[in-house]
Amino acid sequence: MSTITLTASMRSNLASLKAIQGQMDTTQTRLSTGKKVNSAIDNASSFYQARSLTNRAADLDGLLDSMGQGVQTIQAANEGIEAITSYIDQAKSVANSAFALDPTATGYATQLGEFEDQFNAIVGEIAKLAGDSSYQGINLLKGGKLTVMFNESRTNKLDVQGDDVVAKMAAVGFTTADWTDAASVNASLDGIAKAVDYLRDYSAVMGNNFSIIETRQSFTEAMIDVLETGSDNLVLADMNEESANYLALQTRQQLAINSLALASQSAQSVLRLF
Numbered sequence: 001m002s003t004i005t006l007t008a009s010m011r012s013n014l015a016s017l018k019a020i021q022g023q024m025d026t027t028q029t030r031l032s033t034g035k036k037v038n039s040a041i042d043n044a045s046s047f048y049q050a051r052s053l054t055n056r057a058a059d060l061d062g063l064l065d066s067m068g069q070g071v072q073t074i075q076a077a078n079e080g081i082e083a084i085t086s087y088i089d090q091a092k093s094v095a096n097s098a099f100a101l102d103p104t105a106t107g108y109a110t111q112l113g114e115f116e117d118q119f120n121a122i123v124g125e126i127a128k129l130a131g132d133s134s135y136q137g138i139n140l141l142k143g144g145k146l147t148v149m150f151n152e153s154r155t156n157k158l159d160v161q162g163d164d165v166v167a168k169m170a171a172v173g174f175t176t177a178d179w180t181d182a183a184s185v186n187a188s189l190d191g192i193a194k195a196v197d198y199l200r201d202y203s204a205v206m207g208n209n210f211s212i213i214e215t216r217q218s219f220t221e222a223m224i225d226v227l228e229t230g231s232d233n234l235v236l237a238d239m240n241e242e243s244a245n246y247l248a249l250q251t252r253q254q255l256a257i258n259s260l261a262l263a264s265q266s267a268q269s270v271l272r273l274f
Helices: 008-033 044-099 108-131 165-171 182-235 239-271
Strands: 145-149 157-161
Touching: 044 108, 044 145, 044 157, 044 165, 044 182, 108 165, 157 182, 165 182
Parallel strands: none
Antiparallel strands: 145 157
């Protein structure tokens, strides 16, 4: 097959057009994706650094879900503590009413027994409520344990050990009654006071754990932003700059086409000699 011979100026203009088209293709890709680095071919160092940062951000984002669930688990326990405290207030009111009875009055034993039944019913409801304070299978009011991971390598975590609050309150004297006189009622009131003190202490522990997780949540969210921004800085294109580049390339392309046409006209002028 014969070779078509082109003039030097035509070859130069064709090479220029080819180069310009390549640059336009690259710029169009950047404009369509918003990235100046779309693959390792564009810039291997930036591409893999950005991927590493993005992967770590994704790992931390997954941990955020776990932290959020940890917060909800503690919140469920806190709601249980609040409700139990309300029940204890009711129990205290009943006990105070029983303590105020006149032991010499007719029907004292009957009234005392009625108050005792009310008191014991409340204690029973507290046990049921504690049993219903679980979240996703973890009940911090029944001795459950919560573990929240804080980093992607799973080397930093928070273990929250729950208490069996019903057993703990029973141990300090808040349990079902066998009231026979004011002294036995007073013993229950003493147990109530100790149970309230215990719940306040336990609530403070849960509150501290809650704050720790929330602080780590905020830190992790900030770290994700840092990582994603760092990744973007490595690969994202300046859309204003790329748009300007594309317009400049279009101008260069048109000039190259015009130049090629002029070179072609010069070659055609030779034909006029024949």
